[in-house]
Amino acid sequence: MRGVDVDFPPMPEPLLISYGSSAYEKKNGRDTLSHLFDAVSDCLQRAGLLPGDVDGLALASFTYPPGNVITLAEHLDMRLRWAEQGAFGGASGVMSVGHAADQIRLGHAKCILCVAGDAFTSGSHEKLLEDFTPAISEHLGPHGFGGANGVLAPLQTRHAALHGTRRDQLGRLCVTQRRHALLNPNALFQTPLTLDEYLEARPIAEPFHLYDCVMPCSGAEAVLVVSDDIAASIGRAGVRVLATREMHNASPGQLSEFSAGWEILGEELWSATGYSPGDMDFAQLYDDYPIVVGLQLEGYGFCGPGECGPFLETTDVSIWGELPINTGGGQLSVGQSGAGGSMIHLVEAVQQLQHEAGERQVDGAQRGLVSGYGLVSYGKGLCTAATVLERANS
Amino acid sequence: MSALVLQRCAECDYIANFWRIGCPRCLGQLAAFDAQGAGVVTTFSIIHRWVARFDEHLPIVLVVVELAEGVEVMASLVGDDRVNVTVGAPVEVAPEGWSSKSQFRLATGSTN
Numbered sequence A: 001m002r003g004v005d006v007d008f009p010p011m012p013e014p015l016l017i018s019y020g021s022s023a024y025e026k027k028n029g030r031d032t033l034s035h036l037f038d039a040v041s042d043c044l045q046r047a048g049l050l051p052g053d054v055d056g057l058a059l060a061s062f063t064y065p066p067g068n069v070i071t072l073a074e075h076l077d078m079r080l081r082w083a084e085q086g087a088f089g090g091a092s093g094v095m096s097v098g099h100a101a102d103q104i105r106l107g108h109a110k111c112i113l114c115v116a117g118d119a120f121t122s123g124s125h126e127k128l129l130e131d132f133t134p135a136i137s138e139h140l141g142p143h144g145f146g147g148a149n150g151v152l153a154p155l156q157t158r159h160a161a162l163h164g165t166r167r168d169q170l171g172r173l174c175v176t177q178r179r180h181a182l183l184n185p186n187a188l189f190q191t192p193l194t195l196d197e198y199l200e201a202r203p204i205a206e207p208f209h210l211y212d213c214v215m216p217c218s219g220a221e222a223v224l225v226v227s228d229d230i231a232a233s234i235g236r237a238g239v240r241v242l243a244t245r246e247m248h249n250a251s252p253g254q255l256s257e258f259s260a261g262w263e264i265l266g267e268e269l270w271s272a273t274g275y276s277p278g279d280m281d282f283a284q285l286y287d288d289y290p291i292v293v294g295l296q297l298e299g300y301g302f303c304g305p306g307e308c309g310p311f312l313e314t315t316d317v318s319i320w321g322e323l324p325i326n327t328g329g330g331q332l333s334v335g336q337s338g339a340g341g342s343m344i345h346l347v348e349a350v351q352q353l354q355h356e357a358g359e360r361q362v363d364g365a366q367r368g369l370v371s372g373y374g375l376v377s378y379g380k381g382l383c384t385a386a387t388v389l390e391r392a393n394s
Numbered sequence B: 001m002s003a004l005v006l007q008r009c010a011e012c013d014y015i016a017n018f019w020r021i022g023c024p025r026c027l028g029q030l031a032a033f034d035a036q037g038a039g040v041v042t043t044f045s046i047i048h049r050w051v052a053r054f055d056e057h058l059p060i061v062l063v064v065v066e067l068a069e070g071v072e073v074m075a076s077l078v079g080d081d082r083v084n085v086t087v088g089a090p091v092e093v094a095p096e097g098w099s100s101k102s103q104f105r106l107a108t109g110s111t112n
Helices: A032-046 A069-075 A089-106 A124-130 A134-143 A147-163 A167-181 A195-200 A228-234 A262-273 A290-299 A308-314 A330-334 A338-342 A344-353 B052-057
Strands: A014-021 A056-060 A082-085 A111-118 A203-206 A219-227 A239-248 A282-285 A367-376 A381-391 B005-009 B030-034 B038-047 B060-067 B072-077 B090-093 B104-106
Touching: A014 A032, A014 A089, A014 A228, A014 A344, A032 A069, A032 A111, A032 A219, A056 A069, A056 A089, A069 A082, A082 A089, A089 A111, A089 A219, A089 A239, A089 A338, A089 A344, A089 A367, A089 A381, A111 A338, A124 A134, A124 A147, A134 A147, A134 B072, A147 A203, A147 A290, A147 A308, A147 A367, A147 B038, A147 B060, A167 A195, A167 A290, A167 A308, A167 A330, A219 A228, A219 A338, A219 A344, A239 A262, A239 A344, A262 A290, A262 A367, A262 A381, A282 A290, A282 A344, A290 A308, A290 A367, A330 A344, A338 A344, A338 A367, A344 A367, A344 A381, B038 B072, B072 B104
Parallel strands: A056 A082, A056 A111, A282 A367
Antiparallel strands: A014 A219, A014 A239, A111 A219, A203 B038, A239 A381, A367 A381, B005 B030, B038 B060, B038 B090, B060 B072, B090 B104
């Protein structure tokens, strides 16, 4: 056989070495390209790099079309050896980092920028949701389905019916995330939230009330994955991408499943890394709604099946507590910048693991889980992805 | 819209929960048939805020219904008593629906 004697060089190791965000703003502000540029610029400049240094690009954006990942590269004079257009909603960001890490291990690219973001105007977010997928526009739109709120609120209804999960349990997560947001200058919500305010808020799509729902806004987020030789030349130790897994349409044809495949992803991630939930110094979990965070906590094994209510009631999930969750405030308190919401938890995780999170730094953070979830369609979100990240040299 | 139309595969009897171009299980052809129009609510949400053209129908009760045929569909309820919906409530297709898609109502005799 040819090639069996080839002495392969060791695979490059991918490292997350930088992150960036645009300045978030409410609807009717700057356009999508402006936000994408600001996040790219913030991310590259933090690493001392320029667009010409980038040879791989992943983009997720609902509002940039007809532009896409390649026209963004054209706009920024990037010469690419790898590109990905993330069409996976709130899972796009984590997926892009997993795929980018694989491309670097294979030697196909050495400096991959992953960016996601959107800008909305009045009414444009509702329009996006009404035509989000073919099954939604054809089968749910005519029911006045209420967008993602209406489709995912039934998860909480059923969880409450089966397990007795209460709003005051889930609300503790929202209150804690708001405390984190007060330490994040980019968060659009800068006033404290009490549990009473949470409980008394007006209903949106029951059992979801106002503070269970994210506020659509304009913004963008970016992270940079490079090979270890580039990281060394820049002098940034960075963050290792230990393992990443994804799943799509986890329960074909079924609507009442709680999980988007999180048990399987968790089992594989813990097996691949040798870690367990108790080894995580934080969890950045996709937070379109607190019940979705709760279901991820169950799926990844931070608590037992059906037990997210008591877990959130009795566990300090603040940056000072046992399991810090969504340490930057998350989408619930920063704002959901469309596809940028798929990347915001990665930006926070890389910042935490490089010990650059300032006032909201989780003391001595060495490793954490980041999970994405999205592409809400007929009765469920279709896509999920998760990754375990670790501070290099730890 | 009154009748609830589903698709069944002529080859393998697969029943689709929403319209499909062909059978996902055996790639055979699907044929439309009138469903019984009865089922049980497995979960729901009650929508108070959405785009303006649905304002007259608020609150909209969006339900997941497990049909007698064994598949789960998503639809909405009609009827003044719709907000009394519970998990496990029996429902039937409502001929008086306002949507272009089949809607349900709490079944007659339901104790909910």
